[in-house]
Amino acid sequence: MTHRSCSLLVALSMLALVAIDARLARAGQIPPVPGIKVLAVETFLADIARNVAGNRLQVEALLPVGADPHGFQPTPRDVAKVAACDVLIVHGAGIEEFLDEVLRNAGGSRRVIEASAGLQSRSPGQGEKGPAPGGHPHEEAGRKSGHVHEAPSGHHHHEVDPHFWLCPVHAVTFVTNIRDGLSQADPAGAAIYAANADAYIARLRELDQWIAEQVSRIPQRDRLLVTSHESFGYFADRYGFRVVGTVMPGVSTGASPSARELAQLIQKIKETGARAIFLDSGANPRLAEQVAAETQVRVVTELFTHSVTEPGGPAPTYIDMIKFNTTAIVGALQ
Secondary structure, three states: OOHHHHHHHHHHHHHHHHHHHHHHHHHOOOOOOOOOOEEEOOHHHHHHHHHHHOOOOOEEEOOOOOOOHHHOOOOHHHHHHHHHOOEEEEOOOOOOOOHHHHHHHHOOOOEEEEOOOOOOOEOOOOOOEOOOOOOOOOHHHHOOOOOEEOOOOOOOOOOOEOOHHHOHHHHHHHHHHHHHHHHHHOHHHHHHHHHHHHHHHHHHHHHHHHHHHHHOOOOHHHOEEEEOOOOOHHHHHHHOOEEEEEOOOOOOOOOOOOHHHHHHHHHHHHHHOOOEEEEEOOOOOHHHHHHHHHHOOEEEEEEOOOOOOOOOOOOOOHHHHHHHHHHHHHHHHO
8 A cells, every 4th residue: 555545544534533523522422521620619500511511521510409609618628629620610700709718728720710701790789670571681791701710810709799690691601601711721622612502502592581481471560579688680680570678688698687677678568569588499488487477478488599409309400490490480470
């Protein structure tokens, strides 16, 4: 066999392997790329990242199922997980106050992808009434490129609402930021991440429209939310709800209301005619039940606001989590 024939055979073989890899990638059958460990802080963020990574990268969650990032207390094992990862995906916007110390203790360097980078924060209590369902006030923010850090970045708490993820339009920004960050960490997989991101964004767009359709069943006058803490502001802005008040003041689940604040909430519920109080999964219902007894409204428990559930639970994925919450809210208010 001549040298030219050998070269042609090698070239044809390489092309065949590339074609096989492409088919496997589309089928999600390519084994994970060795040497790249990806860690996402929250469980819902890990699920979103897995949809972008496909089978090319393995993505683990730092927080366990059911954990609340507001009050999470990391262990030495958690620090070790961060120290061992090559890519750390954080939500940002001040929700992960514990990360500063974890990153200092972990040492070293890693690529940090801030999922919420490029989104505009709202202040607690800002805008009691959002746009009508079906509008797209955050499309421009969703197109902004995210920030990707080679070294640990600061995650300082700010007096803003960090709960971007409860609005699926904001999750589109998460996807694009994660796509860009993974592509920088693994340039050879960029085309796969782009295709996976496009497919998942299409599902988020469908989710957005589905929520708007569900909410349309609620008369406008009844689109009133009372929640355990300031968490549904972005959801309210997107789908035309008014946040009447919260049982616990502020954006953290660790705050405690004063007697005066509870009295004010009771008065607001009576004045507005709000029909239900919505609590996060794991929240102590005692204060909400006290308010409900004074106002004759129902208490809806077990909204999954900070974590997905186990695979056998009612909200094992991010999309399932948002659908579950929407169904619970619409069922209580329509």
